[in-house]
Amino acid sequence: DSGVTQTPKHLITATGQRVTLRCSPRSGDLSVYWYQQSLDQGLQFLIQYYNGEERAKGNILERFSAQQFPDLHSELNLSSLELGDSALYFCASSVTYGVGEQYFGPGTRLTVT
Amino acid sequence: KNEVEQSPQNLTAQEGEFITINCSYSVGISALHWLQQHPGGGIVSLFMLSSGKKKHGRLIATINIQEKHSSLHITASHPRDSAVYICAVRPSGSARQLTFGSGTQLTVLP
Numbered sequence: 001d002s003g004v005t006q007t008p009k010h011l012i013t014a015t016g017q018r019v020t021l022r023c024s025p026r027s028g029d030l031s032v033y034w035y036q037q038s039l040d041q042g043l044q045f046l047i048q049y050y051n052g053e054e055r056a057k058g059n060i061l062e063r064f065s066a067q068q069f070p071d072l073h074s075e076l077n078l079s080s081l082e083l084g085d086s087a088l089y090f091c092a093s094s095v096t097y098g099v100g101e102q103y104f105g106p107g108t109r110l111t112v113t
Numbered sequence: 114k115n116e117v118e119q120s121p122q123n124l125t126a127q128e129g130e131f132i133t134i135n136c137s138y139s140v141g142i143s144a145l146h147w148l149q150q151h152p153g154g155g156i157v158s159l160f161m162l163s164s165g166k167k168k169h170g171r172l173i174a175t176i177n178i179q180e181k182h183s184s185l186h187i188t189a190s191h192p193r194d195s196a197v198y199i200c201a202v203r204p205s206g207s208a209r210q211l212t213f214g215s216g217t218q219l220t221v222l223p
Contacts, residue, residue: 002157033210043199043213056210088154099144099163099203102211104156 003027004093004105012111018079021108025072025093031055032074033094033102034066038087049074050097081112116140119200119214126221132187134217136200139181143205147174147185150197150216159185159198190221 003026013019025032034046036059045058049068060066063081068074078085088109092102118137126132136145147159160167160174162183167174171190176183187194200214 035211042215043201045210045212048210058210090156092156099161101158101161102146103158104148106155109154 002103002105004091004103006089006091006105006108008108009106010109010111012113013081014113015081015083017081017112018077019081019110021076021078021089021091021110023074023076023091023093023105025074025091026103029093029095029103030072031094031097031100032068032072033092034060034074034076035090035092036087037090037107038084043090046076048097055097078110083112086110086112115215116204116212117200117202117214119198119217121217122215123218124220126190126219128191128221128223130190130221132190132194132219132221134185134198134200134219136183136185136214137181138183138200138202140202140212141205142178142181142202144203145176145183146201146203146211147183148199148201150199152196156199187219192221192223195220 005024030051033048037043046060048056066076088107090107091105094100094102149157162176171188173186197216199216201211
């Protein structure tokens with residue numbers, strides 16, 4: 001158990017809908033990262049927050065947004081969902097925003113039908 | 114060409130065999146990570162390297178910065194080692210985050 005929690009575990013929704021994925025980092029970790037793993041693209045970095053501020057952005061679509069709250073939990077919002085958004089979404093946390101060990105959550109499996 | 118290349122893509126071994134998975138990258142890096150992804154989907158961080166060699170139990174990871182190459186070795190392999198092993202690099206000198214290889218699917222047969 002990494003200490004990172006993600007909810008929900010599974011999510012099935014229809015095209016055009018909006019969903020929110022939630023992540024709670026390990027106690028003491030200030031950085032949260034979001035990753036997408038799809039069958040055709042593999043693992044890709046989406047976005048990073050550090051202590052409430054956006055720190056780095058990767059291949060995140062404009063339909064997706066994220067935030068980190070004062071209690072350090074983070075939410076990833078996916079809107080106008082398309083079939084191609086079906087993937088595993090992982091959250092990871094680390095102590096710093098720079099080079100360091102990352103601890104991964106169990107993931108949320110999103111299926112868009 | 115991908116920035117991170119892993120080989121082999123698939124590997125089947127007999128229990129007890131010594132296993133090597135390779136990772137080559139094309140950019141300067143500040144760190145390289147080896148991750149293990151279980152059949153259920155969960156990801157575990159095995160190693161983070163910036164130089165030299167690290168050992169944890171039956172797992173050994175090495176990195177050669179000059180050659181831009183890393184290897185993950187598993188000694189005395191066991192069926193429970195069956196998983197996907199993923200190499201990821203953090204490019205240096207920028208705010209860029211982890212870039213992942215496509216993974217190596219390892220199956221260890223009893």
